[in-house]
Amino acid sequence: MRQLLLLILLFFAGQWLVKALRRAGDAADAPRNGPFDAAGRPGPNSGNAGAAGGAQAQSRQLAEPMVRCATCGVHTPQSESVVVAGQRFCCTEHAERYAARPTGRTAR
Ligand SMILES: [Zn+2]
Numbered sequence: 001m002r003q004l005l006l007l008i009l010l011f012f013a014g015q016w017l018v019k020a021l022r023r024a025g026d027a028a029d030a031p032r033n034g035p036f037d038a039a040g041r042p043g044p045n046s047g048n049a050g051a052a053g054g055a056q057a058q059s060r061q062l063a064e065p066m067v068r069c070a071t072c073g074v075h076t077p078q079s080e081s082v083v084v085a086g087q088r089f090c091c092t093e094h095a096e097r098y099a100a101r102p103t104g105r106t107a108r
Contacts, residue, residue, distance in 0.1 A: 071098050
């Protein structure tokens with residue numbers, strides 16, 4: 001039983017060694033080529049670049065504000081929304097429905 005445990009331990013040790021060797025080889029082949037250093041941690045410059053990229057992607061996503069339909073509550077991009085009487089709608093159908101309903105009920 002002890003030999004089996006030893007074998008398993010050796011197996012893991014060997015795997016770790018192979019991984020370490022491969023990592024060292026990668027570092028030697030392509031030094032400081034990627035955003036990660038030899039240890040697999042983000043490099044000193046990758047943090048800033050990543051943050052800037054993320055902010056850029058986020059600003060691109062939020063470039064078009066979403067507006068809420070006054071009839072069904074669905075959020076639609078502003079360019080696709082329909083504005084009637086100061087209210088925004090996801091489609092003309094909802095705008096017409098909103099305009100057609102009795103004014104007394106709009107206030108609830
Ligand atoms: Zn709607």
